Each structure stands twice: as C-alpha cells, then as structure tokens.
Amino acid sequence: MSVLEVKGIMKSFGKTEVLKGLDFSLEKGEVLSIIGSSGSGKTTLLRCLNFLEFADKGTISVNGKTIFDGDSLKKLTDNEIRENRLHFGLVFQSFNLFPQYSVLENITLAPTLLNRGTAEEIKAEAMALIERVGLSDKVNNYPCELSGGQQQRVAIARALALKPDILCFDEPTSALDPELTGEVLRVIRDLKDEDSTMIVVTHEMEFARNVSDKVIFMADGVIEEMGTPDEVFLNPKSDKTKNFLSKDIEKV
Amino acid sequence: MSFLEVTAFLANGFVFSLIIFAVTLLCGVPLGLPIAFCSMSRYKPVKAVSKVIVWIVRGIPLMLQIFIIYYVPGLLFKTPIFSNIDRYIISNFNIPDDGLVRMLLINAGSLVSVLIAFSLNYACYFSEIYRGGIESISKGQYEAGYVLGLTKSQIFRKIVLKQVIKRIVPPMSNEIITLIKDTALANCIMIPEIIKQAKELAATKAMIWPLFYTGVFYLLFVGLLTILLGRLEKKLSYFN
Numbered sequence: 001m002s003v004l005e006v007k008g009i010m011k012s013f014g015k016t017e018v019l020k021g022l023d024f025s026l027e028k029g030e031v032l033s034i035i036g037s038s039g040s041g042k043t044t045l046l047r048c049l050n051f052l053e054f055a056d057k058g059t060i061s062v063n064g065k066t067i068f069d070g071d072s073l074k075k076l077t078d079n080e081i082r083e084n085r086l087h088f089g090l091v092f093q094s095f096n097l098f099p100q101y102s103v104l105e106n107i108t109l110a111p112t113l114l115n116r117g118t119a120e121e122i123k124a125e126a127m128a129l130i131e132r133v134g135l136s137d138k139v140n141n142y143p144c145e146l147s148g149g150q151q152q153r154v155a156i157a158r159a160l161a162l163k164p165d166i167l168c169f170d171e172p173t174s175a176l177d178p179e180l181t182g183e184v185l186r187v188i189r190d191l192k193d194e195d196s197t198m199i200v201v202t203h204e205m206e207f208a209r210n211v212s213d214k215v216i217f218m219a220d221g222v223i224e225e226m227g228t229p230d231e232v233f234l235n236p237k238s239d240k241t242k243n244f245l246s247k248d249i250e251k252v
Numbered sequence: 253m254s255f256l257e258v259t260a261f262l263a264n265g266f267v268f269s270l271i272i273f274a275v276t277l278l279c280g281v282p283l284g285l286p287i288a289f290c291s292m293s294r295y296k297p298v299k300a301v302s303k304v305i306v307w308i309v310r311g312i313p314l315m316l317q318i319f320i321i322y323y324v325p326g327l328l329f330k331t332p333i334f335s336n337i338d339r340y341i342i343s344n345f346n347i348p349d350d351g352l353v354r355m356l357l358i359n360a361g362s363l364v365s366v367l368i369a370f371s372l373n374y375a376c377y378f379s380e381i382y383r384g385g386i387e388s389i390s391k392g393q394y395e396a397g398y399v400l401g402l403t404k405s406q407i408f409r410k411i412v413l414k415q416v417i418k419r420i421v422p423p424m425s426n427e428i429i430t431l432i433k434d435t436a437l438a439n440c441i442m443i444p445e446i447i448k449q450a451k452e453l454a455a456t457k458a459m460i461w462p463l464f465y466t467g468v469f470y471l472l473f474v475g476l477l478t479i480l481l482g483r484l485e486k487k488l489s490y491f492n
Contacts, residue, residue: 050398050399051398052395052398052399078403078404082398082401082402082403083401085398085399085401086401088399089399090395090399092392092395092396094392096390096392096393096395096396097396098393098396098411099415099491099492100414100415100418100491109400109410109411110400110401110402113402113406113410114401114402142490142491143491143492144491144492158400159399159400162400162401
C-alpha cells in the first residue's frame with residue numbers, strides 16, 4: 001500500500017490555474033524530488049499537501065485513508081485539518097524558526113503543546129534529533145546566532161520531532177549561500193538512509209538525481225514527466241523536460 | 253508657604269496624575285487588544301465599526317472627549333451624573349477637612365469620567381500599535397505553527413505574541429510617556445491634578461514659581477519610566 005496517493009489535484013487562484021490535475025503515489029521510504037521552473041506549481045502542490053492551501057478538486061490519501069477530498073472540503077473542521085496536517089511535515093525555504101526560542105525550544109514546542117509525552121521524553125528525543133542534524137553544540141543558541149544552513153537543520157529537526165509520515169521540503173537550500181547547501185543536503189540524504197519518506201522540491205539537479213527514488217518534472221501545473229532519476233535525467237521523453245534539463249547544463 | 257509645603261501641595265496633585273496614568277494603562281492596554289482584533293476582522297461590519305471608533309477617538313482632542321464623557325450622559329439623562337456622584341459622596345460621607353483623602357473623595361465622580369475618557373482614548377491608540385505589530389509578523393511564522401499542528405490560539409499565544417511585544421515596546425514607550433503629560437488635561441473639569449494645584453497657588457497665594465516647578469515632577473517620573481522601559485526593551489533584545 002502506498003503511503004501517499006494523490007489523485008486529480010487541481011488548484012486555481014482566481015482565474016489562474018496553478019495545478020491542473022496531478023496524480024502520483026509514493027511508497028514508504030521513498031524520496032520523491034519535484035523539479036521544474038518557477039511558477040510550475042511545485043510549491044503550491046506541497047502547500048496543498050500540508051493544508052496551507054486547499055485544493056479545489058482531487059483526493060489525498062495517506063496509508064490508504066482519504067484525508068482530503070476536494071468535493072467535501074467544507075466538512076473539514078479545524079481539528080480535522082490539524083490532524084491531517086500532522087501526517088506531513090514541512091521544511092520551508094525561509095526556515096521560519098521561532099526567533100524567541102532556543103534551538104532546543106524550537107524543537108520541543110510543538111510536541112509539548114500536542115502532549116506527545118512527558119517533558120523529559122520530549123527533551124531526550126529533541127536532543128537526539130539535534131545530534132542527528134549535527135548541532136549538539138548549539139542546543140541553547142537562538143536562531144539569530146546561527147548560520148542559514150544551521151537554521152535549516154534546526155527546522156528539519158523541528159519537523160522530524162512530530163514524526164510525520166511524509167516530510168516535505170520546499171526548496172530547502174534556495175535561501176542559502178552555495179557553501180552552506182551541502183550541509184543541509186547531507187542531512188536530507190542521511191534521513192533517506194533511515195527510511196524516511198520525503199518529498200523534496202528542489203533546484204539542485206545533482207541532489208535530485210543522486211538521492212531520489214522518483215523524480216517528477218512539473219511544467220505549467222501538470223506532471224510533464226515522472227520516473228526514476230535515470231529515466232527523467234538520461235532519457236527524458238517530453239520536449240519540455242529536455243529543454244529544462246539542457247538549460248540546467250548550459251548554466252553550469 | 254515654604255518650599256516643602258509647596259512640594260507637598262503639588263505632590264497631592266501629582267497623585268491624581270499618577271492615578272489617571274495607572275488606571276489608563278490598566279484599562280487601556282488590555283482594551284486595545286479586542287479593538288485591534290476588530291480592526292483586523294474578516295467581518296466587514298465589525299471592522300467598519302471599529303475603524304470609525306478609532307477614527308473619531310484619534311480625530312478629536314482628548315480634552316473634548318473628556319468634556320463629552322463628563323457632560324453628555326448628563327444631557328441624555330437630564331441630570332449631571334458624575335457631579336451627582338461627587339455631591340452624593342460629599343453629603344453622605346464623613347469627609348476630612350483637608351488633605352489628599354478629602355481631595356480624592358470630593359472629586360471621585362469627576363475622576364471616574366476622566367478615567368473613562370483616558371482609557372477609551374488610549375485603548376484606541378494602543379490598538380493601532382498592536383495592529384501594526386501583529387501585521388508585521390511574517391506569514392511564515394503562522395504557517396510554521398500550522399504545519400506543526402498547532403491551533404490558532406496556540407500560535408498566537410506561544411509564537412506570535414512575544415514577537416509582537418518586542419516590536420511594540422518602542423512605540424508603546426512613546427505613548428506611555430505622552431500619557432503622563434496628557435494627565436494635565438484633567439484640569440479642564442477641575443480635577444486637582446498637579447498643574448491645577450499649581451494654578452491654585454498662583455491664584456490664591458500669588459505664587460507663580462510652583463507652576464514651573466511641576467515640570468520637575470514630570471521629568472523625574474519620565475526618567476523612571478525611561479529606565480524601566482529601556483530595561484524591558486533590553487530584556488527582549490536577545491532575539492530578532
């Protein structure tokens with residue numbers, strides 16, 4: 001059974017159709033990279049999965065259970081939306097750490113408010129996560145004292161603390177200096193080794209190619225091409241994909 | 253009158269200034285919050301009503317608002333409510349012959365009307381500061397809270413509030429310092445605040461210097477406020 005199944009997702013903002021019916025599924029432990037030029041709807045798709053936007057049509061199922069159906073959208077209560085969100089984690093392009101909280105507090109805040117265990121358990125788990133993202137020496141620092149790469153690693157630990165079924169990354173390295181992207185991508189790669197299911201919207205083609213099990217190329221709100229990294233990167237079928245990938249090579 | 257006697261006489265007046273200051277903060281600071289929420293409401297009528305109230309309160313002089321609160325209920329009910337309270341207290345209580353307690357008792361009714369006017373006025377100013385502070389918090393902070401499964405109220409209380417407080421401390425400090433000086437307006441309905449007291453000395457004892465001496469009281473208090481508010485600002489400077 002797929003951990004995530006997305007069917008016919010459509011989303012418009014006013015008259016602009018951003019997502020024009022997307023279907024894909026994801027198995028447990030898989031890493032899906034979504035590539036494509038700006039404005040192709042990648043971020044909107046992630047935001048629909050995390051219920052920051054609500055798709056107009058289509059269904060989202062997690063572990064076989066339909067958690068979203070565009071036809072019965074109005075029936076979802078705030079509490080149901082919150083519970084649905086917890087199937088997903090989201091790491092933002094701009095980190096969005098809570099500035100008034102230390103690294104540790106950023107990670108423990110949500111588990112504490114959601115009563116995910118005793119204070120000691122939550123702290124112990126948070127410390128383990130901080131170690132995993134390599135920031136054990138920054139436990140009590142505040143976000144303003146960290147580099148962008150370190151902040152993003154905290155954000156990853158914060159998302160992991162709630163043990164989401166699927167962890168989403170929205171261009172996690174786009175706001176970082178080039179020399180800092182490596183440390184963040186390494187953390188994501190390590191997560192793959194631990195069997196986390198992830199969706200990564202990225203412009204890092206090397207990363208998408210080497211780390212993902214599945215790649216989706218999006219253009220103009222549709223899935224233009226989907227397959228293994230080799231299929232998409234080495235034998236793209238659609239002209240749009242070929243065009244996009246050749247531009248990426250030109251750039252280099 | 254000796255210097256010390258004048259100081260004591262003015263200090264009694266400054267007690268009125270401090271009462272107006274403290275009660276206005278105590279009522280105005282919390283009252284500003286619902287007004288700010290109404291001004292940001294999705295419901296157009298609520299928003300419109302709130303904006304009109306803020307427009308009126310910020311648009312006319314505080315002195316005029318004091319007159320309105322003091323006189324208009326009397327005109328509506330055909331009897332001067334606040335001065336009736338003063339008269340009731342004077343005729344039913346054992347009033348000391350002089351001193352601060354006497355001053356407080358015989359002016360209690362009028363003082364209430366001033367406190368209402370000041371609290372409403374400052375709540376409206378505070379509400380605009382709160383609104384600016386709340387709207388300055390990036391959408392990303394709310395979204396980070398949402399994806400962590402937090403409720404709207406948890407997001408406001410645990411994430412947004414402290415950031416808002418940090419941002420509004422400088423403009424609030426400004427208003428608070430203005431407030432202690434605005435209390436002088438209470439003398440327009442004969443509340444014996446410090447400047448009214450000084451004018452009293454000028455009128456009855458032909459002493460003009462106490463009027464200028466009142467500035468020292470304000471300066472000392474504003475100095476104290478500046479230190480306290482500066483400390484609060486520093487305490488919140490550990491994050492951006």
